[in-house]
Every structure is written in structure tokens, then in C-alpha cells.
Amino acid sequence: MKQQISIFDTTLRDGTQSEGISLSAEDKIKIARKLDALGVHYIEGGNPGSNSKDIEFFNRVKTLQLNAKITAFGSTRRKNSSVEQDTSLLRIVESGVPAATLVGKAWDFHVHTALQTTLEENLAMIGESIAFLKRHDMEAIYDAEHFFDGYKHNPEYALAALRSAQDAGADWIVLCDTNGGTLPGEIHDIVGAVRRELSAPIGIHTHNDCELAVANTLAAVGAGATQVQGTINGYGERCGNANLCSILPNLQIKMNYPCVTDDQLAQLTNTARYVSEIANVHMPTGQPFVGNAAFAHKGGIHVSAIMKDAKTYEHIVPELVGNKQRILVSELAGQSNIISKAQQLGLDINANNDKTRSIMNKIKELEHQGYQFEGADASLELLLREAFGETKSIFKLESFKMLVERNADQLVSEAIVKINVDGQTVYTAAEGNGPVNALDNALRKALVQFYPGIMDIHLSDYKVRVIDENDATAAKVRVLIESTDFDNTWSTVGVSSNIIEASWEALVDSIRYALLHIAKVEQTAEGQRRQLGLINH
Structure with a gap:
């Protein structure tokens, strides 16, 4: 049996540095629950000393009783100062988390250029900061920033930075390919060399600037790393971080390293899509393992x-x-x-x-x-x-109207829908952020009294394609609508020379599909209850 690999998720910290992603404290709480269900071992929640949103998260997450270790992020102490007076370190301790990650320089070029201090002072900053966490009974993780670039430039000093953390009691030494420019063969050789020099467990943190973050992570594990850091869907600064949605199945299924339970691994696709919805970022269709087109x-x-x-x-x-x-x-x-x-x-x-x-x-x-x-x-x-005669008419459209009004500086869309459900006429109106959203809101408003489960469904993507550009404004358009209930995602299509009609067609298909499957779930649940004798036959 191969050694257990610890999964360190930094979606809530490094992932939020991705362009276009901003998570509220509530978003972070929701994602933390989902990551915990996936079985990750560490959830890095952010920097408790950087902003009020992260402070709120750390205060609220304490009440969740998660299995994963909630981890705070920070830097080694400032140059020429003491750890007891470092605000960032003090707030990490005050946050009450069981573990913290401190990033520190391992490349002499960065010490001179970015920190503008001496090599000796940088080593002291690392050692004293790690020791400070250990004095407060915290698990201490040292992220050696730019380690691989530093090792290639000055291996003696890069290793000295690691030893400073190890000697201070670091529980993990994490080697970071911060610029994402190292190749898998280099990663494997350097991690192997570090393993021969250190006794502390090794982790790996890679970025995807050369499209190699996953390959580099796997190479590091093959050379002896036992903690992998990454994000769901590979979110992160610039080109992103190592994608845990590819790392987990590759490690566990292909390389036979135990990471999470089989039941937890089966939650991977659902987790990836859930996080993308909360982050409001569309998942690539062809994303390996979890993408809609992966199989x-x-x-x-x-x-x-x-x-x-x-x-x-x-x-x-x-x-x-x-x-x-x-x-x-x-x-x-x-x-x-x-x-x-x-x-x-x-x-x-x-x-x-x-x-x-x-x-x-x-x-x-x-x-x-x-x-x-x-x-x-x-x-x-x-x-x-x-x-095959396996569907029934759930509702019948009698009419709908669209009103778009320019009111002061605001454009207001209103939809009026008249439908028939089992012989009962329902007439509703609703506003929305654009005509399609207004139609969606009005249709749901009409149906919710008959099918309450419809409130768990929402549109996640909307695309319009002009089919024949030569017809100019008279051209047909194809509308593709993607809908989700977090557990499942489905897509529907509508075609017309009128974009509203095409949207309505795709929207109605989406609702019909959802209600068809809600009915199936309810029938299955009823059958199970009958088998258990919970309801009368």
C-alpha cells in the first residue's frame, strides 16, 4: 500500500486571486462544506489579517465542525522586526485555526530584490516565524516561494531556507513553483534531492503557466512529496494553480496513491460544478474527468x-x-x-x-x-x-407578452405569461434582468404552486448563435440554455428567427426536463417508502 497523500485545497485563498473570481464570506462557507464532503485534508481559508471578509469566514467556520483542518495563510515576519509585534502573525494565532501556512522566500534573487534584505535576515525571518506558530501549538506549514527557481540558481541557499523552517519545527515543507516555469523532469529530480537532504515531510505547490501544473504535481509525488496543494478547477492567479480535479483521480486511480475514499472521489464532478456555480465561472466543457464532454x-x-x-x-x-x-x-x-x-x-x-x-x-x-x-x-x-410516448403535457402555453421599457437610466423587462396546468389557467407577470430572465421568472412563478421543486433550478448559461449571417437581422438564431440544480446540469435548444421565441422554446424544454426528472425522483422515493412499509399500499 502506497503512502497516504494529503490534499491541501487553496481554492478559497489562491483560487480567489484568479481574474474574475470574488467570493463572499457566505460563498466561502458553502464551498468549505463541499470541500469537506469531498474529503480534502486541509482547507486554506484566506489571510485573517488582510480583510474583513476573511475575518468573518474564520469566525463562522469554527461552528461547522468540519473534518478538514481549516488553515490560515500569512507571510513570515517583516524584516528587522520581532514576531511578537508582527500583526499578521498575531492575527493568525487569534483566528483560532489549528494550522497555518507561512510563505517565505527561498530564492536569493527575491531576497535581495523583493525583500531588499540580507540572506541571513531572511533565514531568521523563516525560522522565527515557524517557531512562533509552534509555540502556540499550531501545525506549521512552510511554503517555500519560488523554490525551484531558487534551487536552480543557488541550491545551497534554497536548501538553507528549507532547513531554517525544518529546524524551527515545521510540520510540512512545501516546495513552490511560483512562476510555473519548471518542467516535470526538473521537478522530479529536485524533489528527490530535497528528500535526501531533509527529514520533514514534503509538499508541492505548482502553477500552470506552462500548462504543466498537474504533471509537475504528479512528478513531485513520484519523487516523494506527500502533500499536494491545488484548487478546484485550477482557479488561480495568471494561468491558474494545479487543478485538484485532475490531480485527485490521477493519483488515486492511475497511480494507486490513497487520497480520499472512493465514495468521496465520486463527489468530484459534483464538487467541481458546484464551485464553478458559486464562483460564477463557466466550466470548460472539455475539462478532464469532470467536464461535461469528458466522456x-x-x-x-x-x-x-x-x-x-x-x-x-x-x-x-x-x-x-x-x-x-x-x-x-x-x-x-x-x-x-x-x-x-x-x-x-x-x-x-x-x-x-x-x-x-x-x-x-x-x-x-x-x-x-x-x-x-x-x-x-x-x-x-x-x-x-x-x-416513444413517454412524456406528458405538463403545461400548455396560452400566451405570453414581453414589455421592455426605458425608465430614467434603467432598462426594465417584464414578462406576462398565461399557461394552462391540468385544466387550470394561471396568469402571472414578473420582471427580470433582461427579457429571458423575465420570462424565466414569470414561468416559474406560474408553475411553483404546482411543482415546488422548480425553485431549486436556475439558469447557469445562455448562448445565442446566428445561424445564417447572410440573412442579417432576419436570420434564424439558435439559443442554448444551460440549467442546473447543483447536482445535475443539462442543456436545451431553441431555434427561431425571433430571439425571444427561440429563448422561450429552450426555456420550456429546460423546465419540462427538470419536472420530468423531479417526478422520477419522487416516484422512486415513493416506491422505496412502500417497500419499507412507511406508506400504505
Whole structure:
């Protein structure tokens, strides 16, 4: 059995340095809970001495009783001063966290240029700061900033910085590729050299400036590092940090290093998508392991092969990381794609079925009109289920109106919707941040009294594509809407020469798909309760 690898998540600190990401204290609390459920061992929450938001987080997180160690971040003491008078160190201790990470210089160039102090003073800053934490019974983690650049330039001094931390009692010595410019072979060799020089456990912290952060982290573990630092989805300054969503499955599934439990690893995709929603950053479709297209198949030859054995075109079982196989259907798809997709939905379909050929022809005709189902799985599922008579009319649109008014300096959108639900006419109006949001709000307002679960669903992305630019303003548009309930994400499509109508079509499909699956969950739960004798037969 290989040695346990400690997972150190810095999404709440280093991840927030990513351009376009800002998390409130409440956002951080939500993400911390999710990271704890994933099984990470350390959650770096921020710098308790830097801003009121981080102070609030550290005050609130104490009440959560998480399994992960909440870790504060700070720097070694200021030059030519004492640790007892260093405000940052004092606030770390006052925060009440069990562990802290202190960043300190390991590159002599930085000592002279950035700190503008002597090499000896820098070593004293490291040692005295780590010792200060240990005197307060805290776990002390030393992040050796720019270590690899420093080692390549002056290995003796870089190692001296590490020894200063180790001699002061550091629990972890973390080697940082802060500029992200080191190659995997260099990482492996240097980590190996450090392991021969030090007795303290080694961690690795890499940045992605050369698209090598994950590879560098794996190389470091292969050379003896036993703590890995990174962020969910690779968020971080410049090009980002090492992506834990790739590191975790590679370490645990490919390299057989124990990191988290199998059940926790199966929460990886859900965690990645949850964090992206809270951070309000769209996840790349092709992100390895957790992306929506990570196990998606479009080519007819590929689909035909995976129907025989998924290992033909999938390197792992998607469910190991909480993802799922997807079959994409388009005008390029062969019959195998339709059959496989229908079989996934539990529909009785085969290659010699006239209905199969009819569905294929209908899909190709719709795509000729501008629809695109490879990016709209939910609309495709509804189309297939309708063909097999497995859907019912949840509601019927009687009419809708859109009002857009310029009021002073504000543009106000209002939607008025009239629908029929089981013979009952419902008439509602709602405002929104734009016409589509207003329509969404009005439709939910009309349906929530019949289907309360609809309030857990929201739109996460909205895209418009002009299908034929030559038609100018009369051109058809394709609208793709992505929706989520945090546990699942689905996409729907609408096409029209009127953008509002196309949006409405995609929006209605999204709601119909959600309600279809809510009904399935409720039926499953009711069946389980009947089996347990909790309700009467």
C-alpha cells in the first residue's frame, strides 16, 4: 500500500486571486462544506489579517465542525522586526485555526530584490516565524516561494531556507513553483534531492503557466512529496494553480496513491460544478474527468465500439469521479448513436426499428433547420421520449407578452405569461434582468404552486448563435440554455428567427426536463417508502 497523500485545497485563498473570481464570506462557507464532503485534508481559508471578509469566514467556520483542518495563510515576519509585534502573525494565532501556512522566500534573487534584505535576515525571518506558530501549538506549514527557481540558481541557499523552517519545527515543507516555469523532469529530480537532504515531510505547490501544473504535481509525488496543494478547477492567479480535479483521480486511480475514499472521489464532478456555480465561472466543457464532454462520444465508429465495451474509448469508468457517459447526436451521427442514447434512457429501440429510422430522419431535418442536439442533451432526451410516448403535457402555453421599457437610466423587462396546468389557467407577470430572465421568472412563478421543486433550478448559461449571417437581422438564431440544480446540469435548444421565441422554446424544454426528472425522483422515493412499509399500499 502506497503512502497516504494529503490534499491541501487553496481554492478559497489562491483560487480567489484568479481574474474574475470574488467570493463572499457566505460563498466561502458553502464551498468549505463541499470541500469537506469531498474529503480534502486541509482547507486554506484566506489571510485573517488582510480583510474583513476573511475575518468573518474564520469566525463562522469554527461552528461547522468540519473534518478538514481549516488553515490560515500569512507571510513570515517583516524584516528587522520581532514576531511578537508582527500583526499578521498575531492575527493568525487569534483566528483560532489549528494550522497555518507561512510563505517565505527561498530564492536569493527575491531576497535581495523583493525583500531588499540580507540572506541571513531572511533565514531568521523563516525560522522565527515557524517557531512562533509552534509555540502556540499550531501545525506549521512552510511554503517555500519560488523554490525551484531558487534551487536552480543557488541550491545551497534554497536548501538553507528549507532547513531554517525544518529546524524551527515545521510540520510540512512545501516546495513552490511560483512562476510555473519548471518542467516535470526538473521537478522530479529536485524533489528527490530535497528528500535526501531533509527529514520533514514534503509538499508541492505548482502553477500552470506552462500548462504543466498537474504533471509537475504528479512528478513531485513520484519523487516523494506527500502533500499536494491545488484548487478546484485550477482557479488561480495568471494561468491558474494545479487543478485538484485532475490531480485527485490521477493519483488515486492511475497511480494507486490513497487520497480520499472512493465514495468521496465520486463527489468530484459534483464538487467541481458546484464551485464553478458559486464562483460564477463557466466550466470548460472539455475539462478532464469532470467536464461535461469528458466522456462524450459523437463519432459513429466510437459509439458503435463503446456499445460493445466502454473501455474501447474511455480510460476510466466515468462514475468513479461522479461523471457519466454521454452520446452526442447530430446530423453526422450514425444509427449507433441513436440506439445507444435511447438505450441509456431505457427505451426499447433497435437497429431494425422503423421508429429508429424515423427519429434519425427527424433529427437530421431539425438540424438542417438550425437545431444542434450534441450540445443540448435534455432537448434530445425529450424528443426521444416523445417519440416513444413517454412524456406528458405538463403545461400548455396560452400566451405570453414581453414589455421592455426605458425608465430614467434603467432598462426594465417584464414578462406576462398565461399557461394552462391540468385544466387550470394561471396568469402571472414578473420582471427580470433582461427579457429571458423575465420570462424565466414569470414561468416559474406560474408553475411553483404546482411543482415546488422548480425553485431549486436556475439558469447557469445562455448562448445565442446566428445561424445564417447572410440573412442579417432576419436570420434564424439558435439559443442554448444551460440549467442546473447543483447536482445535475443539462442543456436545451431553441431555434427561431425571433430571439425571444427561440429563448422561450429552450426555456420550456429546460423546465419540462427538470419536472420530468423531479417526478422520477419522487416516484422512486415513493416506491422505496412502500417497500419499507412507511406508506400504505
